[in-house]
Amino acid sequence: MKRLMTASSLIIAVDGPAASGKGTLSRRLAQYYGLAYLDTGVLYRGVGWLMLTQNLDPRDEEQAAMTAQAFTLAAVADADIRTPDVGRAASLVAAQPQVRAALLAYQRDFAANPPGGVRGAVLDGRDIGTVICPDALVKFFITASPEERARRRYKDHRAKDASITLDTTLEDIKRRDARDGGRETAPMRAAEDAELIDTTTLDADAVFARACRYIDKSLKVEDA
């Protein structure tokens, strides 16, 4: 594990669309730099999953707000939240301002007081660099073409569900991109000071190497 030279806390914000590779990158960065990791998608997926299992409509704003306000990670610890249906429900609840407000404090608190006494955190999501941690020292926006992202998602999902096709996966990804980028509250977008990485033709090692170079450069500037 790499030792860091700066004394201040290190927050790394990683945003981007579905299946862009931001989760893989974030986990590796957290391990390499000795930071805590929060996949904020779990919060929205968790709220979406709770609503689906209670037969509630994820579009129902009152019920979604109540579910988000009562939400704990323990409630979804054993749930299968990585399904296309839960992804869709997550994106529906995530467009609602009251849901986002209810989940905001947990994310900011995680960044300010990362568990395990470590000196910082990596958070990945859609609005980390813009809304949750606008002062993060390092911000990334990870993208890839919709077709490439659909191929990656399809590979992950087809083993679990034979009814999934590449076409429906691509449609789903495009619909989710449009909803996440077009919503009024905290739309998915790159912060002005985010480093953009397009992973369409890069493997995970190449993305990681590029991100580390950028972080090390940013830390040197901070030290100077």
Ligand code: CDP
């Ligand atoms: O893994 P994938 O990229 O498909 O999605 P995720 O990160 O698990 O997030 C699922 C959904 O939650 C997204 O489509 C967004 O609608 C929402 N989300 C959000 O709005 N803000 C975040 N910080 C994280 C997720």
